[in-house]
Amino acid sequence: MIGTLLRLALVVALLLTPVWRAFRAARLEWLYLVALAFAVAFFAVPLVRRAALRLGVLDLPAERKVHAVATPLLGGAAVYGAFAVTVLTNFDFSRQLKGVAVGATIVVAAGLLDDLVDIRAWVKLLAQVGAAAVAIAYGVSLQVVPGWVAGAVALNLLLTVFWFLTVTNAIQFLDGMDGLAAGLGVVAGVFFSITALQTGQRYLMFLSAAIVGACLGFLPYNFRPGRARIFLGDGGASFIGFTLAGLAVMGEWAIQNPLIALFTPALILGVPLFDIAFVSVARVLTHKVHSVEEWLAYTGKDHIHHRFEALGLTRTQSVLLIFFIAATLGLSAILLKDATPREAVIALVQAGCVLAIVAVLEGVGRGRPRG
Numbered sequence: 001m002i003g004t005l006l007r008l009a010l011v012v013a014l015l016l017t018p019v020w021r022a023f024r025a026a027r028l029e030w031l032y033l034v035a036l037a038f039a040v041a042f043f044a045v046p047l048v049r050r051a052a053l054r055l056g057v058l059d060l061p062a063e064r065k066v067h068a069v070a071t072p073l074l075g076g077a078a079v080y081g082a083f084a085v086t087v088l089t090n091f092d093f094s095r096q097l098k099g100v101a102v103g104a105t106i107v108v109a110a111g112l113l114d115d116l117v118d119i120r121a122w123v124k125l126l127a128q129v130g131a132a133a134v135a136i137a138y139g140v141s142l143q144v145v146p147g148w149v150a151g152a153v154a155l156n157l158l159l160t161v162f163w164f165l166t167v168t169n170a171i172q173f174l175d176g177m178d179g180l181a182a183g184l185g186v187v188a189g190v191f192f193s194i195t196a197l198q199t200g201q202r203y204l205m206f207l208s209a210a211i212v213g214a215c216l217g218f219l220p221y222n223f224r225p226g227r228a229r230i231f232l233g234d235g236g237a238s239f240i241g242f243t244l245a246g247l248a249v250m251g252e253w254a255i256q257n258p259l260i261a262l263f264t265p266a267l268i269l270g271v272p273l274f275d276i277a278f279v280s281v282a283r284v285l286t287h288k289v290h291s292v293e294e295w296l297a298y299t300g301k302d303h304i305h306h307r308f309e310a311l312g313l314t315r316t317q318s319v320l321l322i323f324f325i326a327a328t329l330g331l332s333a334i335l336l337k338d339a340t341p342r343e344a345v346i347a348l349v350q351a352g353c354v355l356a357i358v359a360v361l362e363g364v365g366r367g368r369p370r371g
Helices: 002-015 017-025 029-055 075-090 095-117 121-137 152-173 180-198 202-222 233-250 258-268 270-285 292-297 304-310 315-336 341-366
Strands: none
Touching: 017 029, 029 075, 029 202, 075 095, 075 202, 075 233, 095 121, 095 233, 121 152, 121 233, 152 180, 152 233, 152 270, 180 202, 180 233, 180 258, 180 315, 202 233, 233 258, 258 270, 258 315, 258 341, 270 304, 270 315, 270 341, 304 315, 304 341, 315 341
């Protein structure tokens, strides 16, 4: 009870206007937003955990899962709530932010419904497509295909939907070890903040701060000694993925160089993008999946964290190694901003070498299946 009151007091204190003014006077707005989102999530997670236990919303042990004890789900509701409170109390909604926020809400709702009643994979996919369509309707769209190409508008819209679906599911697929999905949300959010600052997009930098803080507030209950006290669930992992995908599309990473504009967010999200591509190809080639629905529903132990564990690393070591790989790719993204064409190529080749090392390690781990 005392701990709950202390956490509530922290949230109330951070929401007070004088506190915000103090941070702003010190030009620490980013830190304030991280602290507020952290405090809200840190306060909300135990409440959500108690609700999940009361409702019996538990992730039960199974052959293709790494945990051995029934664990409460719905942690993503606290992460989503922390992000929402931070954004609602500190931001004037741009049109694009409205689109991402509404789309993320749809994704969270579908994910929470799946946590509660286990809906079909194609229903979740339709919800994700609908969420991406809402974001597009509010002006959130990639501009990868140049205007002089026939059907450029339609192609860009299709690529935008594909991008949202890929990143959302990539993060969801990596939610297989304690701390991994939320930790990748922190790493990606930090590097989106840095690259947004580099390109003068303070609004986007502050949005990234909100997702960083919300994920950080969840981690003490999920990435801890012993076993996790709560899991994100599909709602949380999907929310983190969709929001990161939205940040990537909303940003203008390089006006003059489309190559840098394309690769900056791709490098920041390099680990989940590489994993979903690598695993999908492997599953198709080995005939483990035969349709999109099977691909979405398949839960084999063949992701990057499973393969690292198969190499002999502990689960904590596997997760930390993935964080370091993600940070390395994020550093390459930072270097792209003011790089000459030659330097940009070197940075991209370096990132490719890092992913090649990961592919080799995954190949070795694939030879030692765990399930």
